[in-house]
Amino acid sequence: MTFELKNVTVTLDEHPLFAPLTVQLDKGQIGTIMGPSGSGKSTLLAAISGTLPPTFDCTGDIRLNGRSLLDVPVESRQVGILFQDDLLFPHLNVYQNLVFALPRGLSKSEQRERICSGLIDADMDRFDHRDVATLSGGQRARISLLRTLLAEPKLILLDEPFAKLDLQLRGQFRDFVFNRITDLNIPALLVTHDPADHPDTGLLIELETAHA
Ligand SMILES: Nc1ncnc2c1ncn2[C@@H]1O[C@H](COP(=O)(O)OP(=O)(O)OP(=O)(O)O)[C@@H](O)[C@H]1O
Numbered sequence: 001m002t003f004e005l006k007n008v009t010v011t012l013d014e015h016p017l018f019a020p021l022t023v024q025l026d027k028g029q030i031g032t033i034m035g036p037s038g039s040g041k042s043t044l045l046a047a048i049s050g051t052l053p054p055t056f057d058c059t060g061d062i063r064l065n066g067r068s069l070l071d072v073p074v075e076s077r078q079v080g081i082l083f084q085d086d087l088l089f090p091h092l093n094v095y096q097n098l099v100f101a102l103p104r105g106l107s108k109s110e111q112r113e114r115i116c117s118g119l120i121d122a123d124m125d126r127f128d129h130r131d132v133a134t135l136s137g138g139q140r141a142r143i144s145l146l147r148t149l150l151a152e153p154k155l156i157l158l159d160e161p162f163a164k165l166d167l168q169l170r171g172q173f174r175d176f177v178f179n180r181i182t183d184l185n186i187p188a189l190l191v192t193h194d195p196a197d198h199p200d201t202g203l204l205i206e207l208e209t210a211h212a
Pocket residue numbers: 012017035036037038039040041042043044053055
């Protein structure tokens with residue numbers, strides 16, 4: 001199995017935030033995590049990406065492509081994250097924002113080729129020198145996704161990435177994201193409050209409150 005959570009929960013002062021979770025996702029499959037506010041959805045994503053604050057502990061096992069991630073440092077996990085706030089660097093242009101994400105060791109021409117082909121794919125081929133502050137919400141969202149994908153993640157985590165987009169843009173961007181995940185053939189976990197975000201072929205995962 002490509003991605004597995006085995007009896008995973010996150011504890012704060014030894015109290016579990018949610019009931020132990022077991023999930024399996026195959027390549028290209030999207031798991032939609034739903035649950036009440038404060039149930040631990042974002043904290044679970046932080047445990048998977050390796051960015052859990054030290055006040056929390058993670059128990060159980062998290063496996064990606066056959067190996068446990070628990071002892072793997074954050075920079076080696078190959079887990080990409082997309083948030084509802086895009087976190088683009090405001091003082092850099094589109095190209096400069098994207099070049100940061102590329103794997104190390106590429107030549108300048110390889111960097112340019114990957115970025116240009118990504119921009120064409122995002123229907124933004126002449127935007128490389130644009131100041132990110134001048135982009136529309138939908139354009140920012142696509143650049144932000146592109147930045148996540150250029151890092152060649154083996155798993156992608158989506159923390160309410162559609163929440164701030166208006167209804168029409170939301171549907172378009174959602175399709176764009178799901179198509180890229182299918183093309184890359186990597187598993188993805190999506191946190192959302194909107195059942196409409198759940199793809200028909202996806203796996204619905206409900207976070208349940210832990211019993212005392
Ligand atoms: N750094 C922290 N220190 C202490 N408690 C925290 C910290 N971060 C989050 N929490 C608490 O952990 C719990 C889970 O928070 P989390 O953000 O994961 O919930 P969520 O399910 O993503 O919520 P929402 O749907 O509202 O975004 C909450 O009770 C929250 O207050």
